[in-house]
Amino acid sequence: MPRTAGATKARDKEARILAAAVRVFARQGYHGSTMATVAAEAGVATGTIYLYFERKQDLLVTLFQRHFNEYLERSRPALAAAPVGVERLRLLAELHLAFFAEDRALASVFQIHIREPDPVVAEGIRPSMAAYFDLIGDVIGTGVEAGAFAPDLDVRLARQVFFGALDETVTGWLRSKRTFALMSALDPVVGILARGFGAPSTGDPS
Template structure:
């Protein structure tokens, strides 16, 4: 499988840097190859085109993201604690990878409709994680039993996402991880009985 090969990850990591620094539309495959330290043709052994690189990059990074959050949530049965882990992890992981934050918050949103549909497919795994936390909170009577899960998911994801986007637009001039407790508190109040 191509994803198991070392150059695959090398190319993905290079693509994050090149897309963040040049924007998706100006991120040439040759620049990605140079950043990855591979020949231009090597890229095409792993990816069909630049669009495929962007989708694969998001699949790879979002998969790591969700696995990391699930791992950090292990043993936390309380939905309030799970939500706290989700928010803290989301902010921490993007604060640790400046280029990835730019790509996820800005570059993925400027794409064409086909790319957006594929991105939304990849995002489902993250949104299912949010749903699990919300269902758990309702089931354990921590969150309101009248909670509309779909709407609550949009509120949770939308809040986290907007905070990160604002931080990226402001050139990451402050420590986003310090906002996690307040965001968590606001969301818990909104979701609770």
């Protein structure tokens, strides 16, 4: 039990540091933030961060992995449970937007600050991103196979279009300083994408 408690306490501190990093990076940018500032925000000493993370870059990488893998693992079964095709595509878009709508600071870090050309960061992020692209590809691909989307749809490109559209929607939302609710973009965007992928017009009382 003590060991568990210890491990838990350690996990807690690590989590506190990561949460602090999100807030600080969102506020000042990755390069504009110092380890000292993150430490202060987390309420720990500067050196303490290095007990949990080897380098500054690992804050960004771990941050991303923790949140994004949780998102992936949460999303996979939910998607599997949804009907193949437009509905599943819609759920994926909903999960994507909801993920960012729920935490603006995290959204800011993910959309802007994590896109570092730094090789360590890029490398640390790549696997999860690849998994996400695979997931998107699955959702679209199964839709194609089920006849929900155009049979000649280039799944590789379609998933890029899908991700790009949602990504830019989130970025635009951040840019606009919250003048609209991010989730309000869900249906129109999915409408465009689904139609673009060749789904029969929905909402159409044919």
